[in-house]
Amino acid sequence: MVYQRSAVEALPAYVQGKSIPDAIKLSSNENPYPPLESVAEVVRECATSFHLYPDMSAAGLVARLAERWNVRPEEVAVGSGSVEVASQLIHASAGEGDEVMFAWRSFEAYPILVQVAGATPVPVPLTADDRHDLDAMVAAITDRTRLIFICTPNNPTGSVVTRAEMQNFLDRVPKEVLVVIDEAYSHFDDDPESVDGLEFFRSHPNVAVLHTFSKAYGLAGLRVGYAIAPERVATNLRRVAVPFGVSTLAQAAAIASLDAESELQERVDVILGERTRVVAKLRDSGWQLHDSLGNFVWLRTGSATAEVDAILREHGVVARAFLGDGIRVTIGSPEMNDRFLAAIGNTAPAA
Numbered sequence: 001m002v003y004q005r006s007a008v009e010a011l012p013a014y015v016q017g018k019s020i021p022d023a024i025k026l027s028s029n030e031n032p033y034p035p036l037e038s039v040a041e042v043v044r045e046c047a048t049s050f051h052l053y054p055d056m057s058a059a060g061l062v063a064r065l066a067e068r069w070n071v072r073p074e075e076v077a078v079g080s081g082s083v084e085v086a087s088q089l090i091h092a093s094a095g096e097g098d099e100v101m102f103a104w105r106s107f108e109a110y111p112i113l114v115q116v117a118g119a120t121p122v123p124v125p126l127t128a129d130d131r132h133d134l135d136a137m138v139a140a141i142t143d144r145t146r147l148i149f150i151c152t153p154n155n156p157t158g159s160v161v162t163r164a165e166m167q168n169f170l171d172r173v174p175k176e177v178l179v180v181i182d183e184a185y186s187h188f189d190d191d192p193e194s195v196d197g198l199e200f201f202r203s204h205p206n207v208a209v210l211h212t213f214s215k216a217y218g219l220a221g222l223r224v225g226y227a228i229a230p231e232r233v234a235t236n237l238r239r240v241a242v243p244f245g246v247s248t249l250a251q252a253a254a255i256a257s258l259d260a261e262s263e264l265q266e267r268v269d270v271i272l273g274e275r276t277r278v279v280a281k282l283r284d285s286g287w288q289l290h291d292s293l294g295n296f297v298w299l300r301t302g303s304a305t306a307e308v309d310a311i312l313r314e315h316g317v318v319a320r321a322f323l324g325d326g327i328r329v330t331i332g333s334p335e336m337n338d339r340f341l342a343a344i345g346n347t348a349p350a351a
């Protein structure tokens, strides 16, 4: 038998929510709207250059992002989705015996990526009200801690870290430890108290910010995300990146999306209105929900998770169930949300 790393063979695979025929898919926090015409147009124009490799440095996109966020291009690193950039951050910071910390439950990919890198995942349980337990995270720091992910709004709970909490946290984290603020859902966060990652990047030498084009910009299928990181870190992200990881198509569509930000924001605003409506209806029918500031809601279904998930599926709704814990349901178009609300009406609310 060929040799394979046992640590890899022991890993759970990252699973994608499975579609079922005629069902609506609310399992991946996708944007329900198709690409803007201006973005589709640019993508069509790109087709004439598909025989050529992309610009490996993604210079146009990096320059545009640097301008957008008022940072230096040397501080921007792009990748094939922000999950790829998260992987690069881990590979650049942590090896065998090093620790990477994150709250749990959070983005399912973190523990997998850490183990693939041969480092040790350190999950720190969320508080009883599903928020980051930043005191417990500080207490869990050791001399092997290399990187800490703070996902805000947190996937799947939708909870956020406030500015004041982040300041207090960073005051207690050693400067050798890189703190990555994963803001995949920040466009949906309309709480003025919430962290603005860029503000902390500018004031702290050990903070990086992770952004994606998959959610608010609606380009999940094109795979493009980026980090804004201290120059030394960003340089190392380029060193560990797979060459040509971001396609010509993805680069062009990302630039066109940045050009159309206000139009995209209008769509985000519709999703926020829908989130308010869905949460109110769920609460009216007895569900106890914390506020969610992502494009999804988190139903704490505990031991009834499999049962509630089966009922949703029977009624043609695919959500993301985490057995024994809860169900994350993406906010879709008004029609999709109506279908979800009708389906959930067949279940008993979990208090």
Ligand code: PMP
Residues within 6 Å of the ligand: 028, 029, 080, 081, 082, 083, 084, 107, 151, 155, 182, 184, 185, 211, 212, 213, 214, 220, 223, 224, 225
């Ligand atoms: N971070 C978080 C918190 C996420 O939920 C996701 C996607 N589900 C990602 C990063 C990765 O997104 P992408 O690779 O599509 O940019």
